[in-house]
Amino acid sequence: xxxxxxxxxxxxxxxxxxxxxxxxxxxxxxxxxxxxxxxxxxxxxxxxxxxxxxxxxxxxxxxxxxxxxxxxxxxxxxxxxxxxxxxxxxxxxxxxxxxxxxxxxxxxxxxxxxxxxxxxxxxxxxxxxxxxxxxxxxxxxxxxxxxxxxxxxxxxxxxxxxxxxxxxxxxxxxxxxxxxxxxxxxxxxxxxxxxxxxxxxxxxxxxxxxxxxxxxxxxxxxxxxxxxxxxxxxxxxxxxxxxxxxxxxxxxxxxxxxxxxxxxxxxxxxxxxxxxxxxxxxxxxxxxxxxxxxxxxxxxxxxxxxxxxxxxxxxxxxxxxxxxxxxxxxxxxxxxxxxxxxxxxxxxxxxxxx
Numbered sequence: 001x002x003x004x005x006x007x008x009x010x011x012x013x014x015x016x017x018x019x020x021x022x023x024x025x026x027x028x029x030x031x032x033x034x035x036x037x038x039x040x041x042x043x044x045x046x047x048x049x050x051x052x053x054x055x056x057x058x059x060x061x062x063x064x065x066x067x068x069x070x071x072x073x074x075x076x077x078x079x080x081x082x083x084x085x086x087x088x089x090x091x092x093x094x095x096x097x098x099x100x101x102x103x104x105x106x107x108x109x110x111x112x113x114x115x116x117x118x119x120x121x122x123x124x125x126x127x128x129x130x131x132x133x134x135x136x137x138x139x140x141x142x143x144x145x146x147x148x149x150x151x152x153x154x155x156x157x158x159x160x161x162x163x164x165x166x167x168x169x170x171x172x173x174x175x176x177x178x179x180x181x182x183x184x185x186x187x188x189x190x191x192x193x194x195x196x197x198x199x200x201x202x203x204x205x206x207x208x209x210x211x212x213x214x215x216x217x218x219x220x221x222x223x224x225x226x227x228x229x230x231x232x233x234x235x236x237x238x239x240x241x242x243x244x245x246x247x248x249x250x251x252x253x254x255x256x257x258x259x260x261x262x263x264x265x266x267x268x269x270x271x272x273x274x275x276x277x278x279x280x281x282x283x284x285x286x287x288x289x290x291x292x293x294x295x296x297x298x299x300x301x302x303x304x305x306x307x308x309x310x311x312x313x314x315x316x317x318x319x320x321x322x323x324x325x326x327x328x329x330x331x332x333x334x335x336x337x338x339x340x341x342x343x344x345x346x347x348x349x350x351x352x353x354x
């Protein structure tokens with residue numbers, strides 16, 4: 001028995017040394033924050049940090065008022081075509097990973113550790129899903145979803161204990177929809193389309209292989225290349241959405257990339273009245289109540305005391321007035337006039353026939 005103990009210890013150590021999942025190789029698709037196949041459409045002052053493209057389709061609309069920073073718009077050109085090819089390869093890579101843990105229904109309220117997860121149907125997120133990197137910035141999370149992915153309004157995917165958005169991948173067998181004012185982390189590889197609804201914030205990528213990407217007043221930030229265990233890249237911080245409207249819910253993110261998570265966020269200066277910052281996530285939320293421009297310095301501090309800052313501004317403006325419907329009495333008058341005109345025409349026609 002004593003002779004077996006060293007062998008058992010060695011065997012246990014070998015099991016512990018078995019590596020987890022490797023990141024999904026995005027190659028040139030990794031430089032794109034938004035990539036559609038048929039179209040990319042936008043409503044409102046969306047900010048996309050990184051490249052935006054479409055291929056083989058050629059329809060990009062809503063830029064402006066949307067803006068692209070830290071990248072370019074590519075419409076049916078070489079980079080967009082290469083990115084689509086690489087996105088398809090990445091999708092097949094993620095879908096082909098084996099020996100997953102099975103998940104189903106709704107992931108809200110759960111805390112998941114690094115690994116490969118598979119849903120044989122649709123998957124939802126209501127409330128908060130926590131991805132726990134267990135102290136490693138190179139931890140990888142891959143989700144294989146046979147059908148659609150839908151997140152609820154105001155839901156959150158929170159990264160903790162070293163988990164990074166660059167190492168989170170969602171392979172979606174049909175379409176993905178991010179709920180209004182939700183916060184989502186990771187790269188979405190959707191076989192069909194990706195819809196990012198009003199006010200949703202994306203720390204990751206929206207890559208649609210056959211359909212469109214639809215945006216509406218969003219913040220979308222490219223998380224950069226996956227961390228595979230080497231020294232971390234330089235810590236940077238990205239400003240939140242710069243446009244707010246009085247009396248309308250605002251939801252955006254101060255996003256950190258690089259460095260060594262977890263991060264702590266702070267601001268120097270003032271946010272618009274009605275908005276507040278969550279230091280642990282970088283989320284800025286609330287309902288602004290006073291018109292005007294608020295300038296501040298967004299700061300992030302990582303777990304080894306490295307700091308980064310950026311000068312930011314949020315402008316609170318008056319929302320456009322709603323359309324005024326025609327009074328019901330006016331509609332009835334118009335209907336009556338139309339009927340009189342039709343009867344008059346009928347009488348003239350009958351007289352001609354006689």
